[in-house]
Amino acid sequence: MDLSIVIPLLNEEESLPELCDWIKRVCDANNFSYEVILIDDGSTDDSWEVLQKLRTENPHLKGIKFQRNYGKSAALNEGFRAAHGDVIITMDADLQDSPDEIPELRKMLLDGHYDIVSGWKKVRYDNTVTKNIPSKFFNAVTRSVSNIKLHDFNCGLKAYHKKVVKGIEVYGEMHRYIPVLAKWAGFKRIGEKVVEHRARKYGVTKFGWERFVNGFLDLLSIQFISRFGKKPMHFFGLLGM
Ligand code: UDP
Ligand code: MG
Secondary structure (H helix, E strand, C coil), X not given: CCEEEEEEECCCCCCHHHHHHHHHHHHHHCCCCEEEEEEECCCCCCHHHHHHHHHHHCCCEEEEECCCCCCHHHXXXXXXXXXXXXXXXXXXXXXXXCHHHHHHHHHHHHHCCCCEEEEECCCCCCCHHHHHHHHHHHHHHHHHHHCCCCCCCCCCCEEEEHHHHCCCCCCCCHHHHHHHXXXXXXXXXXXXXXXXXXXXXXXXXXXXXHHHHHHHHXXXXXXXXXXXXXXXXXXXXXXXX
């Protein structure tokens, strides 16, 4: 199979029909053999019912349902476990990521022999104050801690070689740092492609203010493991033990 498209979703009932149609158009036009794995992360709206209905008309769609909300990282992780494609594309369900980017991301990954090609939302359509400024800060710190030269670590649109998604475990809030997890696992060929970003058409963002706290705590873990992961005795040395 050429492609697995992995999509985490929480309460995205309005977006799903348009998103699935659009992906089908792009994949059919490129003659891909593919599957779309949609992980319902505990939706309380009719997302799962909408998916069931779409599945009756589109055999490429596969659904996984969580009984409660476990978070985007857990949803991606389950999608990665289930994927069969040689290339795995992740994208958000809310139509902020364009399926038109899929063929180019795949081509760049394969032609450039990359482990990951990460999207870069160079022009963003989010609220500037609450998203763009904190995001610039997180990206700058993550870049300096990890030494990976990406502008947009948390972009939902990424392409992975199959061996990468089968070789990493994404948990907690670590979806923001998947390139860092991949680098630790030995996958160092990480490329970047500018991708189109779109305003949210339906529904609302699922990440409120708590994302700053959670994101920051994970940043501390990342920094801790980066600094002391290979030399734990240095940390205990700092503690005087
Ligand atoms: N999402 C999820 N579980 C969560 C939160 C979000 O599966 O606990 C999904 C959401 O439905 C969307 C993607 O993750 O497909 C990105 O979320 P959102 O668009 O709310 O984030 P933003 O674009 O505002 O950063
Ligand atoms: Mg979004």
